[in-house]
Amino acid sequence: MRQTFDIGDLVKVEHPQGKSGIVIEKVLINAHMLNPEHQLWHPEEYNCKVQFLHSSQSSWVRAKWLKHLSKIKQ
Numbered sequence: 001m002r003q004t005f006d007i008g009d010l011v012k013v014e015h016p017q018g019k020s021g022i023v024i025e026k027v028l029i030n031a032h033m034l035n036p037e038h039q040l041w042h043p044e045e046y047n048c049k050v051q052f053l054h055s056s057q058s059s060w061v062r063a064k065w066l067k068h069l070s071k072i073k074q
Helices: none
Strands: 010-013 020-028 046-052 058-062 066-070
Touching: 010 046
Parallel strands: none
Antiparallel strands: 010 020, 010 066, 020 046, 046 058
């Protein structure tokens, strides 16, 4: 199931630094869901690994701190 933030989305980190990047991975904070691939995740329930633009740096960021710049289309 597609989530609010998916791999390939262009995002801006709103807290704390305000950098832009691309979501390259996502993971649930708690593995309490029975079928996570078939459920919608709340933005407070998962982290996204963001590869920052114009940098070799990437970082795990709470989904609730992200804002879409562009959503990937499938």
